[in-house]
Amino acid sequence: MEIHLDPVGGMAGDMFVAALLDLRPDLNAGLQAALKLYSLIGNVECKLLPHHDGVLTGSRFKVHHAEHGADHPHDHNHHHDHHGHQHHDHSHAGHDHGHAEYDRTHAGHHDHVAWRDIRDALNRSALDGETIRHATGVFEKLAEAEAKVHGTTPENVAFHEVGAWDSIADIVSAAWLITQLGAAHWSVGPVPLGSGRVKTAHGLLPVPAPATVHLLKDFDVIDDGVGGERVTPTGAAILAYLCKTGTAPGRRVLKASSHGFGTKRLPGLSNCLRLLAFERRDEVSAFNGTVAVLECEIDDQTGEDIAQAVDRLRNRPDVRDVVQMPVFGKKGRMMTHLQVLADPSKSRDVAAAMLDETTTIGVRAMTAERMTLSREQETVEHTGKIYAFKLVDRPSGRTAKLEADSLTSTPGAAARRSLRRLLEGLLKKKRGDLL
Template identity: 35%
Template sequence: MRTLYFDCFSGISGDMVIGALIDAGADPLQMEEELKKLNIDEEYNLSWGKVVKNGITSTKFDVILTSKSEQPHEHSHTHGHEHSHSHETEPNHSHAPHNHHGSRTYKQIVEAINEANLNESVTNMSLAIFKKIGEAEGHIHGLPLDKVHFHEVGAVDSIIDIIGAAILIDQLGIESVQSSAIPTGSGHIHIDHGVYPVPAPATLEILKGVPIASNVIRSELATPTGAAIATVLAEKFGTLPAMTVESIGYGAGTKTFENHPNVLRIIIGKIQ
């Protein structure tokens, strides 16, 4: 069985997942084409390229929002070594759930995914991950699912990170997913609502039932998007399973830490 293992020794975020999948040999151009089916491609450009994190060559993936999008960012963007891919396309507003006040509702995102004509496996993965985040946000803010707005995580960023990851996992023919325990980091972060402890409430809610690894790093290591991707897709959490390794990918995070590389490692192989 073709298995993907998330080795989250430095946490997990949506952009790290996509960077690692590209690094492991997935095709980002095919992903970019598939993402156009969502009809929001005038709102962003994608870029990816190799960076070195504490001695490890890894792939950094970024969603660069255009002026047509006013959503806040989940992560800051660096443009050191990237190869930017930008395509001018005719804006198509027929299905696009546009809302330029910096948020999209959970309902709008579900409609956009259902109308996008992505294949069944990508659609199901994407909907399940968004539902996980939507339920967690709803639980924290005391809102029913259809009233949940995506603004904190940066609506466009999370749409691209989640659906992009689903496209690449499907493309690679992954049949099962496992993950290490998830380190969340510690300390405090500044978010829309003020100063919050790490892990942020939504991240912790998403990780209910999942083993969390202790980590001394005073920084947010797992984002809601990264936590939801791992929680929804992984059937099992633990050490690396016995497998014949076929490919390995390193996805770079935005932050740099003194004593270890801020990368997500994915290991793809066959389990007998």
């Protein structure tokens, strides 16, 4: 599957989540369960609501915080660095995207959630590895943009607590849904810039907000004559992490569309993010561009330290996978061969990380063509727990495999084998002839 985003009204985190759930409403229950696995948003409740703006129909994604007692402003991104240089009040933007008016009784609240604490909580959570990787990647984009605005480092960026929890919920929700959909390619059409001013603790700033400008670098943009804040920093961070501009080349079949709405009404324009889902017509296996292959050998580093280096490399958002294997080197010495698959545009950065994390003194780099099978995620519920399957379209037919992490809490090989058969039966009953 390939997904193209059409930011008709703009782009915000909640609009993105709403569009994905409008495409796959069956994932809503699994998302609610997944959000409870992340401690920083333990008091957050999310709702998927149908929406009709008089022209188009779709969905809205609303966040409720138990401590605040009401649906809170969504995706305001009230974030600033650790010294409080920036405090966005996006409720003053001309056309808010899916956000209620900000409750200014919280404006003097000075607690912060540091980016490093968000990252550490993600790594400690029970969320699956791919969701953690995607969420970390989006947050890194956001922290890097804020650091550039304020002349500091991402490690020193903190997010205002009142404005953070809803954006955290959006980003974690987006990451989990990206994992479930398993799309081979994401793209986005021209992004509306908007216009006007945004009120901050230090005066008025232009729209798009400074962090959003950094995040939208190299994206195609348009001015459609509709002002206000059309793209929020969280929305821009998702685009910067996930999307390439334009559409993927070649013949495709349009399979579905969906709409994720914000609450603000735009003059003469639906305030929605439209999603288009495609499948390749010509072949089951889809050509997925290129991948950077980086390799080296290591003969003077302990196994413990190599394991830590591999974990750090694998957690990078620009790394697709890391493989290590034993090989024989000069004089018959046992060595470790390390192979890293990475984003081709980031190959130099990844090579530098390999040279820092390991004791090797050289890295070989090449670019390889990559073929991937179409795949998607599916979930089943049993005794109140959500289990995830990966569905893969092979030339001989579709296969389904239970994610191994789903069985980590089940003791005993026989018990796991029995549970796996039971869950496979539930999946077949749910999907019918699709398997």
